[in-house]
Amino acid sequence: MTIPLQRLSAGDGSNTKYNSIYGIQMTKYKLSAIALALMTSAPALAASQADSNGFVEDSSLDLFLRNAYMNRDYKHGAQDKVEWGQGAVLTFNSGFTQGAVGFGVDAFGMYGLRLDSGNGRAGAGGIDFFMIDNNGDVERDMAHAGAAVKARFSKTVLAYGDQRPVLPVLSHDDSRLLPEAYTGTMITSNEIDGLTVHAGRFHAQHRKSDAGRDSGGLNSIEVLGGSYQFNDNIHAALYASDVEDVLKRQYANLNYIRPLNGGDTLTLGFSGYRTKQDKEWDGAGDRNNLWSLSANYATGSHDFTLAYQRSSGDTGYNYGFYQNQGAVGDGGTTIWVANSFWSDFNAKDERSWQVGYGLDFAEYGIPGLSYNVAYIRGTDIDDGTGRGDGTEREFFNQLKYVVQNGAAKDLSVRLRSSNLRVSNNASNYNSDGNEVRIFVDFPMNIF
Template identity: 60%
Template sequence: MRQYRLGLLALGIISAGQAMAAGQVDSKGFVEDSSLVINTRNAYINRDYKNGNEDRGEWGQAFMGIFNSGFTQGTVGVGVDAFGFYALNLDSDRSRSGAGGVDFFKRDSSGDPAEDLARVGAAVKARISNTVIKYGDQMPQLPVLSYDNSRLLPETYTGTMITSNEIEGLELVAGRFTQQVRKSATGHDSGDLKSINVYGGSYKFTDEFTAAFYASDDEDVLKKQYVNLNYVFALPQDQSLTLDFNGYKTKLDKDFANDNFAGARDNKIWSLAATWAVGIHSFTLAHQRSTGETGYNYGGFRNAGGFGDGGNTIYLANSYWSDFNGKDERSWQVAYGVDLSTLVTPGLSYKTAYVRGYNIDDGTDGGRGEEREIFSQLTYVVQSGPAKDLSIRLRNSFLRVDNDAINYNNEGNETRIFVDYPINVF
């Protein structure tokens, strides 16, 4: 049945391509439209856990080369995308590595993290009009399958993706992926993903209003649907009010739920955020609510007890160090952001947030648990000169969890320091 749905969507995309031709006729060529970017990333994460849990932390240097070719000229354009990653372990040993939320360098059978790691991949692509089909190693960014690029090296997936932009304002996607490579892997070490099918799209109804729907079928694990509604109210005197709704509905496979969740299968989670922007300032108020037989499940690697749909597959407002996605959890957020470009120096910005979650059912006989997080992040991006686009990100979280939610989450203090320097070779 899922293959039938994917086939219908693909047929619709192709039909739209026949009805409206554009993009491919403007192709300049395989070489002329190609690009090569080498990003150097120095990343450090330290987690100072409380309640007797061992601290975790890793520090590494990465080099990520990404090549994107243009498309050959003609009715059907073809091209190639490729990447090469290398990472060097600067400070990580068996006593501090191994946290699932860090995962810079995969441990070997003796428990030691890798000294370095390397990975390469490539994909072939073809374009007709404004429809692109790509097969090979990719980094999908969809609400139901979103690769994790928030650590040292990114996750990658192997499979097929069709993306259509034939109608102005409308993007449709359909894809099937059969391998996941974890971010700390060497070579093509697999996360043991069987397969995941994805489809959906987004549409910009007006300049103010956009909506999206996506769905996925993670074989033998779960089915998931996602919806987004976003509306921006333009206000006088350099102001705006943005309302952003995000929601997921997840149902675990019956056998998977029996083996891992005592038969519990269903979850619904949603968030609604209101952001008032005035000049260089922004103020956000958000509410998030999880209901069902489990909390919201996503990410991780199947061979490590995870789900396999990507470490960033949580397009919700209250997701920082904690995701505030426990069973029956409700959470409120207040946040403040400021663009310091005119006050201090161009390219400097700051954000802070406070999130409180409550009503958490962690499976024990105690009361409903609570957690709270104070988040802050300072970001600087060089605006000009030889180091243009170099970015420095300093991030910190204080997470506290009470005794009635201790089986759901760990408390502690987290520090992240990331320095990225993308070099445009051509």
């Protein structure tokens, strides 16, 4: 059985797994940034419990504001989608009490207000800022709050409650107005220098567009794995997950960064998934292998990327939440491979190539301004209709500016566009069109 990948949460694009707050493809740094994401995916850690200054002394309160607009102009008669909203996320992270075992609390509250959408342009199957209610109307706003208790011994933290994991097999979606959250238990250990280990079980998923604590329909997901920084140049990761009655997945990653003369760097990366779907979910127990190889050369303010990605097996790569197919349950950005933009180039049998370029304007007197462009082409797509090999191609542009100082320091404005074209014999896998995103993000530290 081949499940067509008509995705709700896919196409977040642009490797949000490496920078989930800003949703930008960091071509110059994205491979080495995997290590940072893996080591910061649980409650904030001090060096060890011995360094604790106290519950209050090490606490922080942060406010994150996001004004987000997305417009998808679909071709061939598909309904266009437009949503615009204002979101706010308040996050409190306590320190740990002093003693051999420290205790603390993390909490968050989020609110989203719809500024524009309607007339069939929002809701399921579209951008997914807000849900459609029982009367067929788009929700005017959405609020959700959560908290987790945590305990630390030495360099190991145990947390239970509402969390936002950032792991290659369970990556919460923060590519829309408000982020996803999961309820469950996570252990994060850094007892060995360079090694970060995660183990967890989550039993509820809060969707990014719905206030319900278990709105994702998740039974449970178990995760286990770790990452290791061998030295300044080599980083590796291995992870596995089991989504109850849905699928089992394994992930492997290896990055190598080679410094060159004059401060230039060459970064090589491999990322790959192996997935076996449960018969309870798809009726057949289909398998998929998805992997990518990438090379990035950075020199001065410029960086250049080449990448190849391959999907093989009985079906395409399934993740996130799928309309009319039930929840996969592992997060809307759980696809840590090179060619993830608006399309994720993850169809059955698909092969895709990317050429990308990034420019940092700091050397030209405009610090904080950056530009990224990429062209990706996918071939050999089997959309399950027997019409032959399909193709898709995407042209991606993004301009971003981050305020460097003053009262608005760290405020960012991101302008992004994608042009996606899909051949007729791949239309059961994906829809083509033009997309525009305008995100204004303002992170603020209150204390």
